[in-house]
Amino acid sequence: MTASVSTARSTRGKLASTLEADQLNEITELFTNRRKGYSLDAPFYTDPAIFKVEMEAIFGTHWLFAASVAEIPEPGDYVTLDYGPHSLIVLRNDDGGVNVLHNVCRHRGARVLTEASGSTGNLVCGYHSWTYSPEGDLIHASAPGEIDFDKNCFALKKAHGRIHAGLIFVSIAQEPPTDFDDVSQIFEPYMAPHDLGSAKVAYQQDIIEEGNWKLVMENNRECYHCDGHPELACSLFPTWGLTDGIVPPHLEEVWQRNKDAQAALEERCRRYGLPYEVVEELDTRVAGIRISRESLDGDGESFSPDGHRLSKKLLGDLRDFRLGRCSMHLQPNSWFHFQSDHVITFGAYPINEHQTLVRTTWLVADDAVEGVDYDLEKLTHTWKQTNIQDKAFVELCQTGAASPAYQPGPYMKSEYQVEAFINWYTQRVLEHLA
Numbered sequence: 001m002t003a004s005v006s007t008a009r010s011t012r013g014k015l016a017s018t019l020e021a022d023q024l025n026e027i028t029e030l031f032t033n034r035r036k037g038y039s040l041d042a043p044f045y046t047d048p049a050i051f052k053v054e055m056e057a058i059f060g061t062h063w064l065f066a067a068s069v070a071e072i073p074e075p076g077d078y079v080t081l082d083y084g085p086h087s088l089i090v091l092r093n094d095d096g097g098v099n100v101l102h103n104v105c106r107h108r109g110a111r112v113l114t115e116a117s118g119s120t121g122n123l124v125c126g127y128h129s130w131t132y133s134p135e136g137d138l139i140h141a142s143a144p145g146e147i148d149f150d151k152n153c154f155a156l157k158k159a160h161g162r163i164h165a166g167l168i169f170v171s172i173a174q175e176p177p178t179d180f181d182d183v184s185q186i187f188e189p190y191m192a193p194h195d196l197g198s199a200k201v202a203y204q205q206d207i208i209e210e211g212n213w214k215l216v217m218e219n220n221r222e223c224y225h226c227d228g229h230p231e232l233a234c235s236l237f238p239t240w241g242l243t244d245g246i247v248p249p250h251l252e253e254v255w256q257r258n259k260d261a262q263a264a265l266e267e268r269c270r271r272y273g274l275p276y277e278v279v280e281e282l283d284t285r286v287a288g289i290r291i292s293r294e295s296l297d298g299d300g301e302s303f304s305p306d307g308h309r310l311s312k313k314l315l316g317d318l319r320d321f322r323l324g325r326c327s328m329h330l331q332p333n334s335w336f337h338f339q340s341d342h343v344i345t346f347g348a349y350p351i352n353e354h355q356t357l358v359r360t361t362w363l364v365a366d367d368a369v370e371g372v373d374y375d376l377e378k379l380t381h382t383w384k385q386t387n388i389q390d391k392a393f394v395e396l397c398q399t400g401a402a403s404p405a406y407q408p409g410p411y412m413k414s415e416y417q418v419e420a421f422i423n424w425y426t427q428r429v430l431e432h433l434a
């Protein structure tokens with residue numbers, strides 16, 4: 001907490017230099033006067049100045065999911081991660097950890113690595129061949145006839161990286177919030193048994209949604225719209241949005257079936273020593289989190305039309321396919337579905353105030369053979385379709401926010417996680433602006 005506040009103080013100076021004082025006051029007022037329980041005012045989705053504030057207060061301050069270790073299994077493997085004006089290199093080091101470096105050459109600022117992923121020894125800038133070690137130290141900068149200069153002063157700028165249960169997180173803050181220490185301890189026991197260290201990438205999909213990143217997140221945080229996901233709906237019990245005690249007569253039978261399946265799932269988890277309690281701290285923590293382990297319909301194993309497994313190989317040391325889905329939401333920009341046979345990770349990376357990159361990665365056991373143990377089309381079908389449908393929903397809302405007729409509307413009870421996301425977001429920005 002103290003750490004994030006001190007970062008906020010040091011960066012407010014930067015905001016003040018890039019935004020007019022009037023503009024900053026206006027933005028602060030918008031955040032302060034927001035009508036609770038209602039969707040945000042239009043400028044939150046359309047105003048480049050607010051985007052600038054978010055790039056500092058949210059994406060410049062907090063821990064962000066970057067990739068899983070399955071994407072960079074060997075020393076020297078890297079991914080580049082771009083969001084807003086930032087580009088980071090996330091490189092696996094010899095110690096099994098990650099080096100996180102700003103992808104901006106210290107000579108004249110060229111991007112050093114231009115590929116989305118790869119494997120490298122030293123990092124060589126393509127412009128004038130300044131060469132950096134994997135730790136980012138400048139080790140070679142030859143220019144004929146040049147007087148010597150102190151190379152120590154021109155290392156690539158470093159950011160923070162950490163790995164928990166095979167998930168890699170980065171932060172570009174000087175002092176990232178320490179609350180993540182506790183949060184990582186909360187989610188590790190849920191995710192670690194799936195052992196992403198012995199998983200491989202089956203498929204990765206990048207889509208650009210023509211919408212503000214918060215619309216992407218809001219859409220992800222509710223299933224009120226899940227009738228719009230016919231493929232996903234096959235593996236979910238059709239009881240989303242319902243609360244105990246208010247079940248319409250035609251859904252009583254399926255409600256009971258879901259309850260029985262959930263009880264059986266929890267019994268299996270107890271038997272295998274897997275945690276199944278719901279964690280609900282979406283806006284009560286600096287590193288907001290939600291975890292729930294939920295039964296799936298049909299065979300209850302995976303996101304397939306009949307709930308049957310999509311890969312024949314169990315992940316990690318798991319001993320049972322019928323583990324439903326263990327879903328995790330992390331503020332500000334990621335969500336995950338862990339099944340016994342595969343894991344799907346999602347990250348939303350803002351490009352600007354009206355465009356967002358959504359990266360989805362499907363992971364299977366590293367000894368699973370494509371075409372033998374899993375069919376790639378079947379493995380990816382449900383979430384590819386769901387992503388296309390979600391993209392359309394987000395884009396409808398972005399168009400609406402740009403219209404003069406747009407006015408914030410009320411969140412329904414089943415949208416409490418959307419509200420928690422918005423509460424978390426506004427609280428974090430207001431702290432930063434304080």
Ligand code: 3BY
Nearest residue numbers: 219220221222223226386
């Ligand atoms: O990832 C999910 O579970 C959410 C639920 C509804 C929209 N999105 C598909």
Ligand code: FES
Nearest residue numbers: 105107108125128
């Ligand atoms: Fe990188 Fe010149 S800009 S070496």
